[in-house]
Amino acid sequence: MSEYYIGVDLGGTYTKAGILRVENSSMDVYGFSEAPTPTDSRDMLIDSIVEAVRKMLEENDLPASACRGLGIGAPGPLNRARGMILHLPNIPGMSNLPLRDRIGDALGIPAVLENDANAAAMGEYLFGAGRDVQSMIMLTLGTGVGGGIIVDGQILHGAHDIAGEVGHIIVQPGGRLCNCGQHGCLEQYASATFLAKHAADEVRAGRKSILAKTLKKKGSIDAADVNEARKAGDALAAEAWDTAVHHLAIGCVTLERMLDCELIVLAGGLVNAGADLLDPLQAYYRELDWKLSEQMSPLAIATLGSRAGVHGAAGVAWQAFGS
Amino acid sequence: MSEYYIGVDLGGTYTKAGILRVENSSMDVYGFSEAPTPTDSRDMLIDSIVEAVRKMLEENDLPASACRGLGIGAPGPLNRARGMILHLPNIPGMSNLPLRDRIGDALGIPAVLENDANAAAMGEYLFGAGRDVQSMIMLTLGTGVGGGIIVDGQILHGAHDIAGEVGHIIVQPGGRLCNCGQHGCLEQYASATFLAKHAADEVRAGRKSILAKTLKKKGSIDAADVNEARKAGDALAAEAWDTAVHHLAIGCVTLERMLDCELIVLAGGLVNAGADLLDPLQAYYRELDWKLSEQMSPLAIATLGSRAGVHGAAGVAWQAFGS
Structure with a gap:
C-alpha cells in the first residue's frame, strides 16, 4: 500500500x-x-x-x-x-x-x-546526488553559501538548530568582511553573488578588464559573466574565478577532515558553470588534501536543481x- | 543493582x-x-x-x-x-x-x-567538563591536536572512522606545512609541540630571544618555556603564543559554525597554561565570531586530565x- x-x-x-x-x-x-x-x-x-x-x-x-x-x-x-x-x-x-x-x-x-x-x-x-550514500554535505553556492549536513541519514541540526552554516566557516583569516560580522567566510569567496561582486568592485576601483563593458551595459555582473570573461582571456576574471575555486577547495578539505562524509554535493547558481567549476576545484581539492589516505569525501554536482x-x-x- | x-x-x-x-x-x-x-x-x-x-x-x-x-x-x-x-x-x-x-x-x-x-x-x-551538555567537541592540544565530536550523546565517527580530525582543518591557507601533507593545519599552530617547535626554529634562524638561552641549556624548548618567556616580556615568545591562540580561535569559530555544539572542551599540555591560554583565546574567539547571535559554543577546560x-x-x- x-x-x-x-x-x-x-x-x-x-x-x-x-x-x-x-x-x-x-x-x-x-x-x-x-x-x-x-x-x-x-x-x-x-x-x-x-x-x-x-x-x-x-x-x-x-x-x-x-x-x-x-x-x-x-x-x-x-x-x-x-x-x-x-x-x-x-x-x-x-x-x-x-x-x-x-x-x-x-x-x-x-x-x-x-x-x-x-x-x-x-x-x-534521498532522491538526488546522494541517493547511494549514508552521509553527505550539501553546499549551495548561490546568493550566499548555504549548507546542510546529513549523518547516517539524519540532518545534523546542532544544539540551537544552526549547525551546517558552512558558508561561515573561516577560509581566509583576516579576509573579506562578511555580512555576519566575521572576516574570511567561505560565502565571501565561493558564492556566485560575492564572486561577481568582488570582481565588480575591482573594476569600479579602476582595474582593467573586459568586464568593465559588461558592467557599464548591465549595471551589474554575475558569476556567468566572470566565467565568460575568464574564458576570453581576461586576467581579472581569471583571478576572481581562481580565488573562488581555491577557497572553496580549502573549505572542502576542512569539511572532509571534520565530518568524514561520503560525498560533498555542490548546488546553486555557480554549478551552472559545470566543468569550468568542477575541474579546477577538483585539482585544488586534491592538491590541498592530506596525503595520509585517499580522498574520503569526493565531490558531486546536485541533480535535482x-x-x-x-x-x-x-x-x-x-x-x-x-x- | x-x-x-x-x-x-x-x-x-x-x-x-x-x-x-x-x-x-x-x-x-x-x-x-x-x-x-x-x-x-x-x-x-x-x-x-x-x-x-x-x-x-x-x-x-x-x-x-x-x-x-x-x-x-x-x-x-x-x-x-x-x-x-x-x-x-x-x-x-x-x-x-x-x-x-x-x-x-x-x-x-x-x-x-x-x-x-x-x-x-x-x-x-560523561564524567567531566561536558557532563551537563548533549553535544560537545573536544580539542586536545598536545603533541598534535586531537579531537572528538559528540552529537546527542554519540561519537561522530564518520563514514571511514576518521571524522573529528580537528587538528587538520585548515586555518591558514598556504600556511605551515603539516606532517599530513596539508598546509596551514590547526595542529601546526595550536599544538603544544608545534607552538614550541616554531619558536625554536626562529631562534635557530637567528632571531633574538631569551629563549635562545633555554634552547642552549635544554636542547629544546616546550610550550611552558614559551609562555614563561612571554611573561618575561620576550617579543618572539609573545608573537609565538599569540599566533597559536589566534589560530585556535579561528578553528573554534569554524567548529562552532559547522557543528553548533553546546561546548568546546580544551585539553592537553597547552591548557596547563590556564588563564594565560584561556583569556586571550576567549578574547579572540569573541572578536572573530559572527554578530548574528550570541556565542553558541562556549569554551571550557577539560577536568579529567x-x-x-x-x-x-x-x-x-x-x-x-x-x-
Whole structure:
C-alpha cells in the first residue's frame, strides 16, 4: 500500500509543493506546483500555501486524509521544536509565525518545519546526488553559501538548530568582511553573488578588464559573466574565478577532515558553470588534501536543481511521520 | 543493582585501566591501574593488557563474569567494525592487530574498540567538563591536536572512522606545512609541540630571544618555556603564543559554525597554561565570531586530565553493552 507525504518549499519569491509517494522501498515525488509567495500579510501567506496544497491534492485526486504528513522547508532562523519562523530575512512582518501549526491545522495533516537548506540537502540525499550514500554535505553556492549536513541519514541540526552554516566557516583569516560580522567566510569567496561582486568592485576601483563593458551595459555582473570573461582571456576574471575555486577547495578539505562524509554535493547558481567549476576545484581539492589516505569525501554536482527543497521537505515529513 | 564495565586506554608509553560502576542513574569510575606498554611483541602487548585488567579486577574483588563489557581506547588508524588496530604510529610490528577480540576472548568479556581521542571526548562528556551538555567537541592540544565530536550523546565517527580530525582543518591557507601533507593545519599552530617547535626554529634562524638561552641549556624548548618567556616580556615568545591562540580561535569559530555544539572542551599540555591560554583565546574567539547571535559554543577546560581516556573507554563499553 502507498503512503503519501506533502513537501512545501517556502521561498522569498516562489513557493513550491509536491507529493511524495512511498510504496515498499520505492519513493517518487510528483504533482509539482509553484505559485508566487504573497508578502503582504501573514494570513495571505498561510492561505496561499494552504490553497496551493489543496489545489495540488485535488488535481492529483488525493484526499488530504490520505496524507501521513507534510514537511515545510523555510528560510531561517526558525524555532524548529515549536514549528515557528522567527523572522524571514526577505519578507518583513513575519516574525514569530507559527507556520507549522497554522498549515497543519488548516489541512488536517501532521506537519513539520525544517530549515530550507537542510531540506534541500535531504532532497539530494534521498532522491538526488546522494541517493547511494549514508552521509553527505550539501553546499549551495548561490546568493550566499548555504549548507546542510546529513549523518547516517539524519540532518545534523546542532544544539540551537544552526549547525551546517558552512558558508561561515573561516577560509581566509583576516579576509573579506562578511555580512555576519566575521572576516574570511567561505560565502565571501565561493558564492556566485560575492564572486561577481568582488570582481565588480575591482573594476569600479579602476582595474582593467573586459568586464568593465559588461558592467557599464548591465549595471551589474554575475558569476556567468566572470566565467565568460575568464574564458576570453581576461586576467581579472581569471583571478576572481581562481580565488573562488581555491577557497572553496580549502573549505572542502576542512569539511572532509571534520565530518568524514561520503560525498560533498555542490548546488546553486555557480554549478551552472559545470566543468569550468568542477575541474579546477577538483585539482585544488586534491592538491590541498592530506596525503595520509585517499580522498574520503569526493565531490558531486546536485541533480535535482530547484526541486531539491520540495523533495527534501516531503522526505523530512516521511522521516517524521512514516511507519 | 550495579552494572560494571572496564575501560582500557592504550597509550604509546603507558596503558591505563579502570572500572565503571553504573547504579540507577549514577556512574563512577574507580580502581585505576597503570602499567608501561610493552612494545616488543604483539603477544606481550596483549598479555600485559589482559594481566593488568585481571589484577585490577582481583584487587577490587570483581569477577570478570560480573562485567558487562570492556572498552579499549587506542591510537589509530583502526578498523572499528572489525576491532582491529591497522597500525600503531609509535609501536612498530602491530599492524592488523585484532586487539578487541584477543582481549575480549582472553577475559571472557564482550569488548569494543574506539579511537583514543574519541574515547577521551566521551570521558569528558560523561564524567567531566561536558557532563551537563548533549553535544560537545573536544580539542586536545598536545603533541598534535586531537579531537572528538559528540552529537546527542554519540561519537561522530564518520563514514571511514576518521571524522573529528580537528587538528587538520585548515586555518591558514598556504600556511605551515603539516606532517599530513596539508598546509596551514590547526595542529601546526595550536599544538603544544608545534607552538614550541616554531619558536625554536626562529631562534635557530637567528632571531633574538631569551629563549635562545633555554634552547642552549635544554636542547629544546616546550610550550611552558614559551609562555614563561612571554611573561618575561620576550617579543618572539609573545608573537609565538599569540599566533597559536589566534589560530585556535579561528578553528573554534569554524567548529562552532559547522557543528553548533553546546561546548568546546580544551585539553592537553597547552591548557596547563590556564588563564594565560584561556583569556586571550576567549578574547579572540569573541572578536572573530559572527554578530548574528550570541556565542553558541562556549569554551571550557577539560577536568579529567589523563584519565579522560579510561573514563571514556568504559563509557563506550556502557553505550555498547549497557541495558
